[in-house]
Amino acid sequence: MSAGRQGSxxxxxxxxxxxxxxxxxxxxxxxxxxxxxxxxxxxxxAALTGFLGKLAAGTYVExxxxxxxxxxxxRWLPAVEGELRPSTLASCRRNLRLHVLSRLGGVRLQLLDTATLQAL
Structure with missing residues (x-):
């Protein structure tokens, strides 16, 4: 990202x-x-200035x-598939399906926060 970026x-x-x-x-x-x-x-x-600040700091997330x-x-399961034993992977899949995905599967990842995870 270029320095000195401006919007209109x-x-x-x-x-x-x-x-x-x-x-x-x-x-x-x-x-x-x-x-x-x-x-x-x-x-x-003011909103533009805040947005430009996030871009400059590298904290903007699309x-x-x-x-x-x-x-x-x-993304996650395929990435760890080769690193886990088959029994561990099966256990992870089962636990995710039963306890996490049934309650949080439809939540947009970007909106997931610590309070939601702690409530789970």
Missing amino acids: VRKDASGRWFFVVDITAAGGPRRQARRRGFATKKAAQ PSRLTVREFIET
């Missing part, structure tokens, strides 16, 4: 304010993030619709 604040046809900023990674295809629905230009500018179930079944 504009007013839409409905009279609400929004901002647009490039979030393109170095060498990647151009992508933009937009945030809409601000009542004032000042509110949109929104994702990946669920806990999809992550575990398509």
